[in-house]
Amino acid sequence: MSTERKNSPVMLDVKDITVAYGAITAVKGLTLSVREGEIVTLIGSNGAGKSTTLRTISGLLHPKNGSIEFKGEVISGKPGHEIVKLGICQSPEGRRIFPRMTVDENLDLGAFLRKDTAGIKESREQVLDLFPRLRERITQRAGTMSGGEQQMLAVARAMMGQPKLLILDEPSMGLAPVLVDLIFETIQKIREQGTTILLVEQNALAALRIADYAYVLESGHLKLEGNAKQLSTDPAIAKAYLGG
Amino acid sequence: MASTTASAPRASVNVGKLLTRVSMLMLGIVVVYWLGRNLISSPAQFFTVGITGLSNGALYALIALGYTLVYGIIELINFAHGDLFMLGAVFSYFFLTKFLAAEGGSARNYGLLALTLVIAMAFCATINVVIERLAYRRLRDAPKLAPLITAVGMSFILQFIGLKWNGSAPRNFTTILPNTSFEFQGVVVPYTALIVVSLTIPLLVILVTLVNKTRQGRAMRATAQDKDAARLMGIDVNKTISFTFALGGAMAGAAGLMFAQSYGTVAYNLGFQLGLIAFTSAVLGGVGNLNGAVLGGFLIGLIQGFNDGLPFGPGQKWSQTMVFTILILLMVYRPAGLLGKATTEKV
Structure with missing residues (x-):
C-alpha cells in the first residue's frame, strides 16, 4: 500500500493508544498522524473505534496506554478544556x-x-x-x-x-443528499482557508474523495492506511468498506 | 418528558382533561373566594399577613435557589442545602452577636451587619464548594442513587456540626434589626420584613443577571445542558460546577443571616423544616429554573402567610397541609412545575 503523503510537519501524533470503557477495550494500539494542511479521514464500520479515538484526542476520554502529541506537546491526560486551548476543536458525534x-x-x-x-x-x-x-x-x-x-x-x-485542527465526527450523519454535498464542499473550503482537518465518516467514499490520507479501522485495530485517492480506487477496499 | 395523557387510552383523554379543567377551576374559585372574603372583611389584616408572607417567601426563595442551581447543573437534589442555611444562621449568630458583640441597632452595628452578610455568604459558599469537591464530584458518573444518599448523609453531618456548635437548645439573642413595626393605613409593617425584602431583591437580580448575561453564566448553562459538549467548547466543567455550588451557598448564607436577624433565634435543626419548604418552592416553580425558584418561594410564603394569619380560613395548624396539598395538586397536573418546561428536543 502506498504511503506517499504531504511533506508538511506532523501536527497530531497518536502513538499506540489503547482506550477502554471499563472492561471493554474500544481501541487497541492505534497509531496515526495528521500533518499540517491535510484532510485525514478515519473510516471503518460501526463500532470500529472511530468516535472513541476522536473523543480521546479531545480529552473526553483518556488512553490506558500510549500517548497523543499535538505540535510536539503531549496532550493525552490533559482535561478537555485545555486541549481546546491548544487549538483542537471538535464537532462531536x-x-x-x-x-x-x-x-x-x-x-x-x-x-x-x-x-x-x-x-x-x-x-x-x-x-x-x-x-x-x-x-x-x-x-x-x-x-x-x-x-x-x-x-x-x-x-x-x-x-x-x-482551530488549528478541526475534528469532525460524522458531519453528514442523517443529512439529505443535497446537504451532504454541501457539507463536503464546506469541509474543502475550510481546509483551503488553512485549517487542518481530521474527519470521521460513515460515507467512506465521499470522505476518501476529499481526503489526502486515510486510516481504516476494524474493531479497534488499524487495518490499513494510505493515500486516500489510491484507497478509493482499490477494489479490495471498495468491496469491504465502500459497499462496492 | 412525556405528556401525562400521552399513554392514556383515547376515550378517557377528553374526560381526564375535562376533569382537570373542572377541578382546577373549582380550586381557583375556592382560593379567590377565600382571599376575596378576607380582603373585603379585613383589608388591613390581609395586607399585614401578606407582608409577613412576602418576607418569609424571600428567605424561601434564597434557599430554593441553592437547590435549583445545583439540580440544574448536576441533577442532584442536594439534601444538605437546608442544613447549610442553618450553619449560615448559626455562624452569623456566633460571628455577629457573640464575637463582634453587636446587639441592638446602632450605626456601628449596622455596619457590622453588612460586613457579616458578606462573610456569611463567603462562609457558606466555601462549605458548599468543599462538600461538592469532597463528596459529590467523584460520584458524578455514579448511579443517581449514590450521590442522593451521600447528600442525605451530608445533611446529617452538617446538622451534627450545628448541634456541636450551637448546642441542642435554640439560642435566643437581641437582634440588630428592630423587632418593632410601623403602621400605614392600619397595615402593620415590621421593619425586619422591609429589610429582608429589600436585601433579597437585589441579590436575586444579581444572581439572575449573572447566570443569564455573563460569560461565567453562559458556561454554567452550557454545562447544565451537556457537559461533554461544554468541555469541547473549552469550558472547565469542574470549575463551573464549583462556581455554581459557591453561588447557591452564598444565597444560603445570606438567608441564614437574615433569618437569625429576623427571628432572634438559631437552632441546629432549622435546616430541616426550612430546607423542606424551600425545596418545595423549587419544585413548585420548576426545579432547575431560577425564576421558578423565586416565584415558588414567594408563593409558598404568601400561602403560609394568608393561611396562618387570615381570620377566615383553616388557620395555622393547617399550614403545612395547605402548602403540600397545593404542591401535590400542581405536581399531578403540571409535573414540570409552574415555570418548568417539558422540553422536546430533537435527537
Missing part, C-alpha cells in the same frame, strides 16, 4: 449542540476561550457566510431546528474556536 440556547448563543460558546472581540465577529460572519441557513435562524432555539441545520451549527460552532 450526534451534534451535541446546546438545545435550549439560540443559534447565536451556541456560536458564542464556540468562541468561549477567545478574547478578541473583533476576531470573533469576523469568524461569526465567516461561518454564517458558509452556512447562510444559520443566519436565517440566528435567534431560534437550536433544539427546535431540523437535524441538518443542527449539524451545520455543530460544524460552525467548532469553527468559531478558530
